[in-house]
Amino acid sequence: MFGNFRFKMLNREAASGKNKPEEIIKSLGIKIGMIVADIGAGGGYFTFEFSKNVGKDGRVYAIDTDRNSLAFISNKSKEEMINNIKATLAYENGFMLPETADLFFLRNVFHHLSNPDEYLHNIKRFLKKDGKLAIIDHQKNGFSFIGLFDHFVPEEMIIETVEKAGFRVLEKFDF
Numbered sequence: 001m002f003g004n005f006r007f008k009m010l011n012r013e014a015a016s017g018k019n020k021p022e023e024i025i026k027s028l029g030i031k032i033g034m035i036v037a038d039i040g041a042g043g044g045y046f047t048f049e050f051s052k053n054v055g056k057d058g059r060v061y062a063i064d065t066d067r068n069s070l071a072f073i074s075n076k077s078k079e080e081m082i083n084n085i086k087a088t089l090a091y092e093n094g095f096m097l098p099e100t101a102d103l104f105f106l107r108n109v110f111h112h113l114s115n116p117d118e119y120l121h122n123i124k125r126f127l128k129k130d131g132k133l134a135i136i137d138h139q140k141n142g143f144s145f146i147g148l149f150d151h152f153v154p155e156e157m158i159i160e161t162v163e164k165a166g167f168r169v170l171e172k173f174d175f
């Protein structure tokens, strides 16, 4: 199916060594029992990695506006008999969770948000008071597809948006 091909390609890109997935995961400090929200999960590469990290007592919410992404992740979870992943449908400006999370993770998703201020405002109540928000997005590198098609948000704008929503920048990484 063409849809599945797209999610497999997203996973291949996320898993590629040049995109430093191991460094990303290590930097997040995920522990057994944590509740993690993979927001804009796509093909779920990080969802499945987080699932191993949080163990059977933790949970990973794979959140996406695309029902095909959620179906792809749910089918893979069933095939692999993984029980700690919950596929959750997002709406354009947020989502609902039945509990609060320790970590919100957005990789290459922030630039898709039509109203990031409203999105953060709507989802913040589902993050624990000492929870963390991790945002990874493209940088504009000269004359490229990413720059030409606005597949990025300048770092200063991301920081301004998260601070306006009441978050504080704790750490920045550039692997």
Ligand SMILES: C[S@@+](CC[C@H](N)C(=O)[O-])C[C@H]1O[C@@H](n2cnc3c(N)ncnc32)[C@H](O)[C@@H]1O
Pocket (backbone or CB within 6 Å): 010, 011, 014, 039, 040, 041, 042, 043, 044, 045, 063, 064, 065, 066, 069, 090, 091, 092, 093, 094, 106, 107, 108, 109, 112, 113
């Ligand atoms: C470029 S993909 C990134 C997928 C994954 N995070 C990764 O790193 O491989 C962006 C994903 O964000 C999803 N998305 C777009 N707008 C969203 C929203 N408002 N809330 C949740 N997910 C959204 C898209 O459907 C798509 O699956």
